[in-house]
Amino acid sequence: MTLSALLFDKDGTLFDFAQTWNGWALGMLTELAGEDTGRLGAMAEAVRYDLTERAFRPDSLVIAGTNDEVAEVLSPHVPQMSEADLEQYLIRTAGEAELAQAVPLAPFLSDLRASGLKLGVMTNDGAHSAQRHLTRSGVYDHFDMVIGADSGFGAKPDPDPLLAFCSHLGVAPDATAMVGDSRHDLIAGRAAGMRTIGVLTGLARAEDLADLADVVLPNIGHIPDWLAQA
Template sequence: MLDTGLRVGSGADQSTKEPTVIAGIIFDKDGTLFDFNATWGAWTRAMLVAEAGDDPILCARLAAALGYDMENGRFFPGSIVIASTVGDVADAILDVLPGDVDKAALIGRMNAGSAQVDQVEAVPLRAYTAGLRQLGLTLGVVTNDAEGPALRHLDKAGIRSDFAFVAGYDSGYGAKPGPGQLIGFCRATGLGPDACIMVGDSTHDLHAGRAAGMLTVGVLTGPAPREELAGLADTVLDSIADIPAWLRREKLIAS
């Protein structure tokens, strides 16, 4: 069980202090607010087929480069797609595609297509985020997706207005596992990092949270298994649905 007197940080110079009351929660998007494989499995298959021009051998090579299981429509743990930026994923695709493919055009196709994807919610999100706000919590989203698609996904779910801060890899704060997006949230909201939690489904999310000096929560709605997240997380939960009960159990919220 978490010792709430322990300040989680990026280095060895951690110090004990009075238990902190949590005031802000920062969520990753894909694999955290939205179930990763249920959302992106089918879309990725169609994207790879289109980029391969219906060439099954080239399509298989693309799938291998991205760590994608074409047969089952799922991502393997450790897939580059799980936590990397769109630019990184585009580079992996370009390494396989023959000829001179324009990277900017490829990223444009990927962003346009991903913005239209029907996101599968990890929990019913409207009620969930409204409940967190009723607890007095300030919410944010930080993602290695582009900001534009991220905002559209939140709009589609009807929850964009519940978030005080939304940042993508292209928002000017850098990308995870760096802490820049999380520090941006703190500056935008006036909250200290020791009053915030970073929630995510990948080690990139948890590394970012630790580097920012926040508590970290891993969730299992992405491809990463529990044992991969456990070493970096203060707790690993089945999904974000378990966070309110965990906060109360650990006495991290006042109510």
């Protein structure tokens, strides 16, 4: 098998989902709720966040959803903001979240580029947040293209943004692998005609991804060895 390109999801793939987003979510929900504990509980339930465990549940919309989808479910509990303002609040605060890299990204991505692979990111987060996170991590320039759910190509599990990446870089879908931690990522990859690589740095278990993945790896750091053996 010869691949020309790797297209990565962001949250749960390049960045460990729980270590990055559990703490951010608690701060975000607490700030929006103010002193209203009832509202806090209602918002946490809306996004399937366990206040006792301080962690997202595996069925949370936030794992693979877009900012506008998250704002839509939170909006009934945040009367002080319009849904559009709430979406912007989510984008702004998420852009400053403490990021936990799944592996040291700069050397990992440098080695992939040195091997001749084209690299991209397709996230259901917004493009601004994605650029901010990758820039703060010192790796934005390692990618040939970064696509968000608001970049005009659609969102996963639709394959269109994945195919836009291939078209932009002139690589064939069947010479590209979609790398992600959720079924949304892998469904999109399969629909685009790509190889699919599942990773376990999100909240999904190996058995949740196995039927959609060519391989399920502990984290992205195992990709080079898999490529060498495949």
